[in-house]
Amino acid sequence: MSKKAVQTVAVIVPRVNLMPRAEVERRQQAALLRRWGWGVVAALVIVALVGAGCFTLKWVADQALGVQQERSTTLLTQLASMSKVSSALAAEAQLESFSTEASAENVGWAQTLKSLDAVLPKGVAMTGFDLVPGAQPVKGTDTHLAAGLAGQLTMTSGTAVDITPVIRSIRQLSGVLSADGKELSSQAAGAGQRSTYTYQLTIVFDQSAYTNGAK
Secondary structure: OOOOOOOOOOOOOOOOOOOOHHHHHHHHHHHHHHHHHHHHHHHHHHHHHHHHHHHHHHHHHHHHHHHHHHHHHHHHHHHHHHHHHHHHHHHHHHHHHHHHHHHHOOEOHHHHHHHHHHOOOOOEEEEEEEEEOOOOOOOOOOOOOOEEEEEEEEEEEOOOOOHHHHHHHHHOOOOEEEEEEEEEEEEOOOOOOOOEEEEEEEEEEEHHHEOOOOO
């Protein structure tokens, strides 16, 4: 018996889509709308995540900025307090310097004028003086050699006197470096009144005239 090749025959059963076309289109539209809906939801989720991230970054930045501002305020407060201290120290130094300078040039006026009055002849009175302090005493130097007060003296008398002996007597006073006559003038008075004579002398005292001279 001869063998015959067995042939496989595929039997195709015909299929017919009986669904109405309108329903097919509706389902397609519904599927498209679902895809669009999920896309919108995904977009919203992404936007929300991005917004949350931005908000978080801003919050962190605000916190860091707050810390830096607080630190800056603290530093400024400290600087302000240090500035007040520096100003106070500077003012104290200036006052000490001024006090030192002022006390260095304190003049023993009473003793100086008393010694001048002592050598004036009878009838002659000191009526004015214009003296200016000179250099400040320097510690370790001889105050009897350096110039201190300098200016002019004004004396008056009712009668004319020889002023030369007066000048010599003033030159011999302790603390006087030099004395010279500058001007002599007289003012005639009215009838029955005496004339007035005015003498002006230039004078230079040494630094021993200062009550706080350098030692």
